[in-house]
Amino acid sequence: MDTSRIIDLLSLWDFGSITAVEAFRTDKYRYSGNVYFFRCGEARYVMKRIDRRRAHGLLFTVLTELYKRGIPVAPPIPARGGRLAVCQDAECYYVAPFLKGAVSDDHFGIGMERRSRSFGKALAGLHAGLREIVLPSATQPPVPKTTPPSSPTPLPKLSSLSQMDLLGQVKACAAEARVRRMSGEVIGALEETSEAFENSGPLSAQLIHRDCHAANVLYLDDEVTGWLDFELTTIGSRLFDLCYYTTSLLMDALSDPGLQRLWLMALENVVGGYREVETLTAEEHTLLPYVLLAIEAVFILYFLKANDAAGVGQNVQALEWLHGNLAAIRKVTAG
Structure with missing residues (x-):
């Protein structure tokens, strides 16, 4: 996905001026084109693309609840209107804070x-x-079957x-x-x-x-x-x-x-x-x-x-x- 497309999507959030966009890449683990880093001033964020079938309430509930309990995860940042993800066709996008640290690829080295x-x-x-x-x-009442097309599933x-x-x-x-x-x-x-x-x-x-x-x-x-x-x-x-x-x-x-x-x-x-x-x-x-x-x-x-x-x-x-x-x-x- 090109930078202009990413910035267009990010305009659905209230971040203001986006100063840099970078696709996640690594030599060891396959790059899937699903994760993008971006900056807004000095703050860093992540935008992630996921299959619409995965963009259900469980994912966002888990991230939000774990974050409340002090577990180091990146909870979703709501877009305008309170949506936790923006869905287009078969894909959904959500934005979260950047987590410090890095993946270790030297599993048996020092430390x-x-x-x-x-x-x-x-x-x-x-x-x-x-x-x-x-x-x-x-036993709880069922969730209504109709949901806005731009929202994740319940x-x-x-x-x-x-x-x-x-x-x-x-x-x-x-x-x-x-x-x-x-x-x-x-x-x-x-x-x-x-x-x-x-x-x-x-x-x-x-x-x-x-x-x-x-x-x-x-x-x-x-x-x-x-x-x-x-x-x-x-x-x-x-x-x-x-x-x-x-x-x-x-x-x-x-x-x-x-x-x-x-x-x-x-x-x-x-x-x-x-x-x-x-x-x-x-x-x-x-x-x-x-x-x-x-x-x-x-x-x-x-x-x-x-x-x-x-x-x-x-x-x-x-x-x-x-x-x-x-x-x-x-x-x-x-x-």
Whole structure:
């Protein structure tokens, strides 16, 4: 999107003179053309483009409520007329304050242990904040079906949020693995993961981030300073966020035994930091290694459906490594 188009959109907010506009770019993480930084005087802001299907009341409620609770997120700044997003065709745009900090792309460099422990503590705080957010229940009056075309969709009811089905995803991946004649190690890892979920007590569910990979966390001096991208927020186990983050770090360590040892240290510090703030249940301790495996199953299934052989291969490699190191993972995450 060119600068003039961005400035035209920003004219729907009361910012006055826009002094600079810059598209977000990074060498490590893909640039999607969805985020733009701009200045108004000395103040910095972010304009984000999201799919209209994601521009519902849940996103803006979560951001606003977390901000009220002191969680470092960027709440939406209303446009003129009080709209939290401006929608045009299939896309919506919202504006938020600029958060200090930067994405860390040196996961195993100096400060790794402090950074990992900070993440664990901050994630526990995020989960505590998400748990306090009250959404409409099924018994409340329905939201009118007609809404202005320039407004985001209404806040969904709690009952309409589908809970993540990790076990179902693992079983579906195992079925695909058998059809495609993947290795016995892959099939065995998936079957063991399914059995672990089936033989354990149910994991408690709550609102979670759902997209909590390393590129959605900001750091400054190895401390978490911001959380990004809540468009996928849903109901699920809080272990999903913890394990999704740590598996995203593992992708940089798959071909280096030295980094793999550091990854185990990072995992230990993430879990340790989390437990400083929130208590993990016995079921969560038991299933944590298998949630790591389940996340790889989710991505293997995703890349199989997308016919992305490279993506399948990378996540199969991660699955095999995790399964081969379950004893070490249990040791560093033991309660």
